Amino acid sequence: MTADKREYGDGDATYQAAGQLPGLTQLCDRFYQIMDTLPEAASLRAMHPADLTESSRKLAFFLSGWTGGPKLYREHYGPISIPQAHAHLPADLHSTRAWLTCMDQALQQLDYPNDFREYLIRELSRPAQRVLQVCQHRMANS
Numbered sequence: 331m332t333a334d335k336r337e338y339g340d341g342d343a344t345y346q347a348a349g350q351l352p353g354l355t356q357l358c359d360r361f362y363q364i365m366d367t368l369p370e371a372a373s374l375r376a377m378h379p380a381d382l383t384e385s386s387r388k389l390a391f392f393l394s395g396w397t398g399g400p401k402l403y404r405e406h407y408g409p410i411s412i413p414q415a416h417a418h419l420p421a422d423l424h425s426t427r428a429w430l431t432c433m434d435q436a437l438q439q440l441d442y443p444n445d446f447r448e449y450l451i452r453e454l455s456r457p458a459q460r461v462l463q464v465c466q467h468r469m470a471n472s
């Protein structure tokens with residue numbers, strides 16, 4: 331099997347398929363543009379700062395390492411646990427679904443192949459589910 335035929339998730343295959351850092355930067359910028367305008371993402375948008383520039387950069391840096399590329403988030407901001415980083419937020423099922431919808435639409439708009447979009451959304455559903463669990467648990471116990 332040649333290097334460009336690797337399965338997503340194998341080494342940095344996902345990072346390469348995403349278009350490396352320029353691709354991830356474009357993806358995260360589009361993700362936040364969609365979040366900024368999609369009515370069903372309004373409660374999710376409201377959890378974020380007014381200026382989304384830094385949020386987009388942080389997400390792109392995180393996804394770089396998460397997809398098997400350079401661990402840019404760690405290099406620039408230090409270690410992160412995604413569930414713990416979100417534990418203070420009022421995330422519910424609606425905002426969690428909206429997060430994944432924004433990402434799905436960004437992948438569609440940027441014409442990533444369907445199999446890549448489906449793979450990435452499936453994989454991102456795991457941390458999204460963890461974020462939801464941690465936030466729900468914190469809210470139920472506060």
Ligand code: HEM
Nearest residue numbers: 377378379384385388389392415421425426429457458461
């Ligand atoms: C599913 C529900 C989610 C909600 C409601 C949510 C919401 C948020 C909010 C409000 C912020 C703060 C932005 C800022 O202050 O700049 C944030 C930051 C962040 N999110 Fe999420 N997020 C979700 C899922 C995810 C997932 C699945 C990932 C990655 C796999 C992710 C990665 C990040 C990263 C890396 C940051 C920056 C953390 C920091 O340095 O403060 N988020 N998110």
